[in-house]
Amino acid sequence: MNFTVIGLGYVGLVNAVILAVYRHDVIAYDTNKEKIALLKQGVATIEEPHLQELLSQVKDDIRFTSNASDAIRTNGYIVICVDTPAGKNGAPDMSHFYAALDAIAENASMDTMVVIRSTVPVGTNAATKVYLESKSPHKFDIISAPEFLSQGRAIYDVLNPARIVVGVRSEKARELTKRVLHGYIERKFKLFITTPENAELIKYASNGFLATKISYVNTLARLCDLVGGDIDDVAKGMALDPRIGPDFLKAGVGYGGSCFPKDTSGLCWISGSNSVPMKIIKAAMEVNESQIAYFLGKIYRRFRSLSGLKVAVLGLAYKAGTEDVRNSPAFPIIKALHERNAYVIAYDPLAIDNFHDVMARFTKIRYVDYPKDALKDADFAIILTDAEEFRKLTAKDFIGAMHSPVVFDGRNIYDLKDMQGVEYYSIGRPSVKPS
Numbered sequence: 147m148n149f150t151v152i153g154l155g156y157v158g159l160v161n162a163v164i165l166a167v168y169r170h171d172v173i174a175y176d177t178n179k180e181k182i183a184l185l186k187q188g189v190a191t192i193e194e195p196h197l198q199e200l201l202s203q204v205k206d207d208i209r210f211t212s213n214a215s216d217a218i219r220t221n222g223y224i225v226i227c228v229d230t231p232a233g234k235n236g237a238p239d240m241s242h243f244y245a246a247l248d249a250i251a252e253n254a255s256m257d258t259m260v261v262i263r264s265t266v267p268v269g270t271n272a273a274t275k276v277y278l279e280s281k282s283p284h285k286f287d288i289i290s291a292p293e294f295l296s297q298g299r300a301i302y303d304v305l306n307p308a309r310i311v312v313g314v315r316s317e318k319a320r321e322l323t324k325r326v327l328h329g330y331i332e333r334k335f336k337l338f339i340t341t342p343e344n345a346e347l348i349k350y351a352s353n354g355f356l357a358t359k360i361s362y363v364n365t366l367a368r369l370c371d372l373v374g375g376d377i378d379d380v381a382k383g384m385a386l387d388p389r390i391g392p393d394f395l396k397a398g399v400g401y402g403g404s405c406f407p408k409d410t411s412g413l414c415w416i417s418g419s420n421s422v423p424m425k426i427i428k429a430a431m432e433v434n435e436s437q438i439a440y441f442l443g444k445i446y447r448r449f450r451s452l453s454g455l456k457v458a459v460l461g462l463a464y465k466a467g468t469e470d471v472r473n474s475p476a477f478p479i480i481k482a483l484h485e486r487n488a489y490v491i492a493y494d495p496l497a498i499d500n501f502h503d504v505m506a507r508f509t510k511i512r513y514v515d516y517p518k519d520a521l522k523d524a525d526f527a528i529i530l531t532d533a534e535e536f537r538k539l540t541a542k543d544f545i546g547a548m549h550s551p552v553v554f555d556g557r558n559i560y561d562l563k564d565m566q567g568v569e570y571y572s573i574g575r576p577s578v579k580p581s
């Protein structure tokens with residue numbers, strides 16, 4: 147089949163490549179001309195495991211373009227993957243989405259099936275049909291197929307989805323869904339076909355629930371700190387109950403990224419506008435916002451003044467395995483260190499360039515190529531992602547490289563027993579003090 151994918155960020159580029167892997171003809175459209183130029187040369191514009199190799203394999207089966215008419219005129223199946231970042235009052239900013247609809251309405255030359263993969267408020271599917279048909283002489287059928295991929299494992303998630311949720315209104319859309327997904331259906335992946343409204347809500351509800359799980363465990367971690375508990379063991383004990391499960395129970399500096407922060411505020415906005423205040427999600431957001439101050443509090447209690455201290459910061463992305471720094475806890479933490487006149491030596495396996503772009507005006511920060519270069523002569527270290535490279539560091543590495551081996555671990559990545567000889571503070575676990 148022939149598909150046009152609109153918006154080539156994490157969701158769109160990965161979807162375009164996987165559609166081509168599944169032998170569909172793909173036109174991939176984005177308004178960013180620089181991005182299109184790189185993609186035409188077969189260069190992946192985002193870091194995702196296996197993306198570059200798959201793109202190299204299928205690049206001749208994908209036509210990359212920044213020309214809307216070129217992208218839309220000849221295809222009756224259009225997949226919208228543009229971002230919907232948080233806008234005013236937490237409402238999703240739908241400007242890219244409506245720009246995509248305008249491009250479709252202006253250029254469609256036939257009745258068209260539009261698949262919405264972007265995260266959009268309930269009612270968008272219905273509104274899309276009305277909008278397009280008010281601006282175009284053609285008929286539009288709209289499918290809501292929210293994307294559930296996680297960055298850092300996007301290709302794996304798209305090829306092995308935990309579930310596929312699709313919202314349709316017409317029999318034609320249901321049949322198309324089954325035809326396009328027949329490979330997944332044969333391999334017994336869970337496909338749930340429902341109404342567009344349910345599909346739209348399932349995406350927000352899922353992200354909201356996962357964010358709440360994290361804030362719940364982070365609150366318990368604070369309690370553990372006070373009563374001498376160990377949050378990792380508490381979470382492990384909870385996870386043994388299959389009704390609870392082990393995922394998203396890892397305490398830390400809180401969630402970041404382009405999804406949970408915007409989708410929790412989006413869900414609050416959607417429910418608030420329907421007079422159903424989403425108090426649970428509000429509480430999860432408040433906990434998340436205060437988790438960074440909680441973590442910094444541990445540092446301030448240990449060091450009365452940070453002035454002139456050299457601080458190693460390991461991890462600048464919002465999580466391991468991605469170069470994405472959107473809503474990364476590293477920003478407020480490094481800003482706080484900066485305000486207190488500390489000097490930061492930072493390392494991240496993938497995110498240094500992106501972080502530097504945003505923090506260019508911060509002078510007391512230097513970026514290095516290896517974790518051990520950051521640790522060298524540092525007065526203390528802060529760990530902000532659970533990157534494999536950081537997990538591999540041992541107590542000996544901290545003791546050997548640092549001026550004083552004091553470590554604040556915002557991701558609880560080391561076993562307490564392995565940190566003997568280090569002054570080690572983590573979240574919701576007893577601290578380790580050298581004897």
Ligand code: UGA
Pocket residue numbers: 265293294295296297298353356360393394395396397398399400401402403404405406409464465466
């Ligand atoms: C999230 C969802 O997991 C995807 O299913 C969804 O498709 C995506 O949002 C989206 O809406 O597009 P993502 O933001 O890429 O994916 O990353 P996650 O792995 O979910 O992590 C989000 C944040 O939660 C990170 O900052 C991570 O460090 C934090 N986290 C995660 C914890 O603090 N504790 C945990 O136990 C798990």
